[in-house]
Amino acid sequence: MLFGLAAGLLLLLVAQPLMPAYRSSRDVLTAPGREHLLGTNDIGQDVLTGLLYATPNTVLMALAAATVATATALIVAGAAAAAGATTRNMILRLVDALQVMPSILVLLFIGTLMQPGLAGLALLLGLTSWHEDVRVALAMLRRELQRENVRFARHMGASRTYCLRRHVLPAIRPALAALYLQNIRQVTLRAAGLAFLGLTDPRLLTWGGMMQDAMEHLYTPAWLWLLLPPALALTAFLLIILLLIENDPAGARA
Amino acid sequence: MQILRTVLLVLATVLASPALPQGDKPLVITDTRGDRGMLAPYVHARNGIAYLYTSYVFDSLIAQDAKGELVPGLAESWTLSEDGLTADLGLNPKARWHDGQPVTAQDAAFTFSYMAQNPYPFASLGNIGQAEAISDRHLRLTLKKRDAGLFSGLLLALPILPRHIYSSQTDPGHFASPAAATGSGPYRLVEYDKAHGRYTLEANPDYYRGQPLFDTLMIVTMSTDAALQALNNGEVDVISYLPPERAGDAEAAGWQVVAARSGHIVKIGFNHEGLFGDAEMRRALAYALDRQAILDITSTGGEAALADTGYFQSGSPWRGNVADPAYTHDPGHATDLLEKQGLTRGASEKWQRDGVPVTLRLLADGAQARIAQVVTDQLEAFGFTVDLRLMEQAALQAVPAGGDYDLLISSTSTTGDPSDIASRVKGQSWNADRYHGDGRLDTILQEAGQSATPDERLTHLHEFQRLYAKELPSLMLLDPVMATAHNDRVELSFMPDGALIGIPTAIDKSAFVTE
Numbered sequence A: 001m002l003f004g005l006a007a008g009l010l011l012l013l014v015a016q017p018l019m020p021a022y023r024s025s026r027d028v029l030t031a032p033g034r035e036h037l038l039g040t041n042d043i044g045q046d047v048l049t050g051l052l053y054a055t056p057n058t059v060l061m062a063l064a065a066a067t068v069a070t071a072t073a074l075i076v077a078g079a080a081a082a083a084g085a086t087t088r089n090m091i092l093r094l095v096d097a098l099q100v101m102p103s104i105l106v107l108l109f110i111g112t113l114m115q116p117g118l119a120g121l122a123l124l125l126g127l128t129s130w131h132e133d134v135r136v137a138l139a140m141l142r143r144e145l146q147r148e149n150v151r152f153a154r155h156m157g158a159s160r161t162y163c164l165r166r167h168v169l170p171a172i173r174p175a176l177a178a179l180y181l182q183n184i185r186q187v188t189l190r191a192a193g194l195a196f197l198g199l200t201d202p203r204l205l206t207w208g209g210m211m212q213d214a215m216e217h218l219y220t221p222a223w224l225w226l227l228l229p230p231a232l233a234l235t236a237f238l239l240i241i242l243l244l245i246e247n248d249p250a251g252a253r254a
Numbered sequence B: 001m002q003i004l005r006t007v008l009l010v011l012a013t014v015l016a017s018p019a020l021p022q023g024d025k026p027l028v029i030t031d032t033r034g035d036r037g038m039l040a041p042y043v044h045a046r047n048g049i050a051y052l053y054t055s056y057v058f059d060s061l062i063a064q065d066a067k068g069e070l071v072p073g074l075a076e077s078w079t080l081s082e083d084g085l086t087a088d089l090g091l092n093p094k095a096r097w098h099d100g101q102p103v104t105a106q107d108a109a110f111t112f113s114y115m116a117q118n119p120y121p122f123a124s125l126g127n128i129g130q131a132e133a134i135s136d137r138h139l140r141l142t143l144k145k146r147d148a149g150l151f152s153g154l155l156l157a158l159p160i161l162p163r164h165i166y167s168s169q170t171d172p173g174h175f176a177s178p179a180a181a182t183g184s185g186p187y188r189l190v191e192y193d194k195a196h197g198r199y200t201l202e203a204n205p206d207y208y209r210g211q212p213l214f215d216t217l218m219i220v221t222m223s224t225d226a227a228l229q230a231l232n233n234g235e236v237d238v239i240s241y242l243p244p245e246r247a248g249d250a251e252a253a254g255w256q257v258v259a260a261r262s263g264h265i266v267k268i269g270f271n272h273e274g275l276f277g278d279a280e281m282r283r284a285l286a287y288a289l290d291r292q293a294i295l296d297i298t299s300t301g302g303e304a305a306l307a308d309t310g311y312f313q314s315g316s317p318w319r320g321n322v323a324d325p326a327y328t329h330d331p332g333h334a335t336d337l338l339e340k341q342g343l344t345r346g347a348s349e350k351w352q353r354d355g356v357p358v359t360l361r362l363l364a365d366g367a368q369a370r371i372a373q374v375v376t377d378q379l380e381a382f383g384f385t386v387d388l389r390l391m392e393q394a395a396l397q398a399v400p401a402g403g404d405y406d407l408l409i410s411s412t413s414t415t416g417d418p419s420d421i422a423s424r425v426k427g428q429s430w431n432a433d434r435y436h437g438d439g440r441l442d443t444i445l446q447e448a449g450q451s452a453t454p455d456e457r458l459t460h461l462h463e464f465q466r467l468y469a470k471e472l473p474s475l476m477l478l479d480p481v482m483a484t485a486h487n488d489r490v491e492l493s494f495m496p497d498g499a500l501i502g503i504p505t506a507i508d509k510s511a512f513v514t515e
Helices: A002-019 A047-082 A085-100 A104-112 A120-127 A131-145 A147-153 A158-197 A207-217 A229-248 A247-251 B001-016 B048-057 B105-116 B152-158 B224-232 B244-252 B279-288 B291-298 B332-342 B366-380 B393-397 B418-426 B440-449 B454-471
Strands: B029-031 B062-064 B070-072 B074-081 B088-089 B129-132 B138-144 B188-193 B200-203 B216-221 B238-242 B256-261 B264-270 B305-306 B343-345 B351-353 B359-366 B385-391 B407-413 B474-486
Touching: A002 A047, A047 A131, A047 A158, A047 A207, A047 A229, A085 A131, A120 A158, A131 A158, A158 A207, A158 A229, A207 A229, A207 B152, A247 B062, A247 B366, B001 B105, B029 B224, B048 B188, B048 B200, B062 B105, B062 B152, B070 B074, B070 B152, B070 B359, B074 B152, B088 B105, B088 B152, B105 B129, B105 B138, B129 B359, B129 B440, B152 B418, B224 B238, B224 B244, B238 B244, B244 B256, B244 B474, B264 B279, B264 B366, B279 B332, B279 B454, B279 B474, B291 B474, B332 B343, B359 B366, B359 B393, B366 B407, B366 B474, B385 B393, B418 B440, B418 B454
Parallel strands: B029 B216, B029 B238, B359 B385, B359 B407
Antiparallel strands: B062 B070, B074 B088, B088 B138, B129 B138, B188 B200, B200 B216, B238 B474, B256 B474, B264 B407, B264 B474, B305 B474, B343 B351
């Protein structure tokens, strides 16, 4: 399945120059039909074309940003768990400070300095959302570190790395996966809002952006073909990721 | 017992009496946006609608009738000296402040000196040399130079303040007690609910210019859907701004809808210190764009009309009756013009300058997102690479003239007395044209301002219109339509050039007073 997903994405990326341009036209808000399989939006852009352009953008950005966020959170939580009380408190206060400060401020500030592309955006989104996971990850780590199996292994002379790899990480894996999924969902929706802050080119197509544009048409029949396709795509994507994580042989062994 | 019976009888008679007379039921007007601030000159919100509501409470020296023609306000007569530098106004002796005190020439003279010290954003007093009260009824204004827009501009816009209340106020921006709203207009403010954005105004029974039509006016905040529902239920009488694409809904329900082009156009502004410093470049861009297609795509429900390119929009009394250059979509001609400017088509038909691909940086007000996307599509199809940014108005205001942009899509007013045009063309505001060019447009505007007769002024303004369409300080794209729905309790219409300072509205105070 992983290979299928990767191959599909690669195909979409490679085929992009061959796909029809995502251009506005006079066919505004036409319902799905022969000419436009998924209808058109409020400036006459073909929804199916948009969805095809948006898919690699969204998936790659969400995966990358969620990986950055979850990994950073895990590393910081690990450092806090390993460190003494003073350092741990300092790290936690820092996390508190980040949580109090709206990340939108940081993003706006960066937006005035530079205009990030897709990769920059993923990094930015990852680096402004990791702090929300630190406390959860820290609680999990500390609980696992105090378990008998870890303490016994340490007593028997096992190294910290061995304990981490063999005992701690497998145990917190399902919870981490849940955090990861949550990050993917959040990042997708937050990326949609950034175009409206002038941070990115509003033509950088993502599912979240398409959903946000569709919200204006909630009270007209157009929501059917404007909101449902990107929403279903996002749901399907999250499901696939969930299945991948659950069926992962490494995860099954733990 | 006898007394109680009498009381009950009277009460029953009152309750059983047939429908209340017209004036007794409040006229309820809906506004889609919330709080507009307290209805007094220095504390209302800084937008046209807040100014409009404040004009219900505060009269000016000169007023407008329902067609927009100038009629006596607090001044019942006015004359201008031969040299155009002295204006004599005779005040209406019947005019009273809402607290019963007479309105005098001293109040008017005080307003001019007070507003010179405490500037009021909707009236510019730079050209007033002196304002003196010759007697209680006689105000004399001395101008520094001729001003053809004195009566239709400044004196129509300037709300007269009560001297006995404002003379003790040193900081009017923080004077928001009920006394601050003591005006001389047809309605007085009795209740202002900031949290709900709700206003209750009562008729001024001693109004000097006729009888207010309704005993009570109420302004309430409501979304369009709620307002349509409430209109059907008889809870509201006027939906002040109905999205034009919803006009059909209101008409189907049997309500009257009046609509008109607003003159608050959407335009493409240029960075005149960059690539578009030359008029030929601006014309090339105009031909490269398909304005008709922009209209067709973004206005499927009749939300806008194609704008006229010569600044004044159809219906404006200042507009010369000639068709402006339409810049009909002509990519071939646009290509010729660009090539004359030294641009060349490079690989994959992309425009280049000195071998470097041209990237146009297009900024747009977030409210114009759809138009901006269509414009971007058209420019890309024509071979420009476009870097599109949607921004908040505050962020756009921070982008200086000559800053990091090539094109800027914004919305701006073209209505009201032409004495404001110079600031909208030369001004530094983000939605001004920020244009100086060779100074010809400015000269024409100055000549128009110095005109001795209205006809002479019009001649200059028509010349301005012609030159504007040729020089394109900005390219006007669309003229949004505004609509108002109402029931048969009122008779509403849009003034051709907007009300007072050019506000596109059908609820000017002239609609709520019998002359």
